[in-house]
Amino acid sequence: MSPDDRWIVVAGPTAAGKTEVALRLSERFGGEIVNADSRQVYRHMDVGTAKPTLAERSIVPHHLFDVVDPDEHFDAACYRDHGRTALRGIWSRGRLPIVVGGTGLYLRALSRGLFRGPGAVAALRRVLEQLEEDHPGMLARWCRRVDPPIAARLHPHDRVRLIRALEVAITTGEPLSRHQSRHSFGERLGTVLEIVLHPGDEVLARKIDARSRGMLEGGLLDEVRSLRARGYGPELRVLRSIGYREAGRVLDGEWDRDQAITELTRSTWRFARRQLAWFRGEREAIWIDPVDSDRVAREVEAFLARG
């Protein structure tokens, strides 16, 4: 059972139970775990990201956890690069990569690539941001001129993507839409079995509730406190992630703990809904309830048995 170029994706909404399932799979199939969670790549952010514990990580090799500091840049392209390297390494050891996480864009970037283009150009983004600030609607109008297809797809308020479109057009001299249609997620990395874990709405809601409470009654406040002590405060985007912002409010005396628990539960639930919406669009994925761990194992087995 030393799979050529095959790999497994264990996706699903937060708190679905991905970590545990993945761990069991890697023990059983000789796998190594690769993180696909946009926040678990950061060092010092453990409790709030529900990162697997060091004990769990010592059972089988884990990759792409703790790769950058909270004030370092990281994005989908970085992820794809790190991810590919990790997968190649795992294959070279004759083992099975098991990619676990809930960041849809990262999973897509890893399995199907990204169009070849410029990374974030911070200075340019700042200028564009300011331009829109001073002249609302400017980005949309500009975009309509340089890249009509993209402009047609984007809502005029979608600053993030408008800025990206202009950034690409300006730095490459070619519209983003052309880059995209040329690429059209055409890359394929090995052969993948994509599993989406979803325990059902009721159970998921309960798990999210329990986890939120656990985090705030457990070590999340301390974690945020020590992040701040290291100089990582709320001005950093990652420190405004779900859980971290709520904990920050408590530390700043704006909320009491119960309030924070309520809010955290709410935003986590909303996040989970968004994740589910993303995964619903992944047509090749198979959906499994994590309580049915036999089914998960059977699917993997069948996948590996296939030619």
Place this chain on the structure above:
RNA sequence: GGCGGCGUGGCCGAGUGGCUCAGGCAAGGGUCUGCAAAACCCUCUACCCCGGUUCAAUUCCGGGCGCCGCCU
């Protein structure tokens, strides 16, 4: 018991004699090619009850009920 105020959609909250009748939050759905735990979009539930005035009332008038405040 008297006087005054209020009663708007799951919640908060503006407002108007008629013209899909604000906004926010929550909820649901969706989008997503280098910040994605982000960003953005769409949708939904109203005017406490009864009667009156009016071409037309959630909006005006009367009564009822309920809530709040003050007074005796």
